[in-house]
Amino acid sequence: MTDEQARARWRAGTTRQITADGGGGHVVRMSRRYAAPAADVWDAWTDPERAVRWLGAISGELREGGEALLVMSDDIKVPCRITVCDPPRRLAVTWSHPGEPPSAAEIRLREDGEGTVLELEHARLRADDAVGYGYGWEDFLDRLAALLAGDDPDAISWAESQRTLEPLWSAQLN
Secondary structure (H helix, E strand, O other): OOHHHHHHHHHHHHEEEEEOOOOOEEEEEEEEEEOOHHHHHHHHHOHHHHHHHOOOEEEEOOOOOOEEEHHHHHHHHOEEEEEEEOOOEEEEEEEEEEEOOOOOEEEEEEEEEOEEEEEEEEEEEHHHHHHHHHHHHHHHHHHHHHOOOOOOOOHHHHHHHHHHHHHHHHHEEE
């Protein structure tokens, strides 16, 4: 299977939603199934040596109540506070992306046969940021899928992902 076919298959199995939260903010929700046990998916999110390969460099107190820093690029450094850490089921953080109001991100994992369903929710977003978070997170979930499959997450082109995913997420605001 080609990389494009794999990404098309992952994306076809992804649910996408942007909703208003009633308080002036928006919530991005998505889910995707991975052919890996929950413990492996959890480890890919929380082990700094694995996370750096698909998400970014993570440092700090990686425990509930801890302060952490996610460095996604030279320009994007996101301070986080871990509000829930329930391995291997739930991880929630407050998120302070530079230039944006604070928001909250959460992943939930549940076993599904021999795989795992990952649900991601990012709340308290401005409407004009929600679409970008949607396709940005989905690009990261593609990279996670590549890592879990033993492929190279860096082989995924951000420009191609943005071109493909932005219309899918823009349609969620209509």
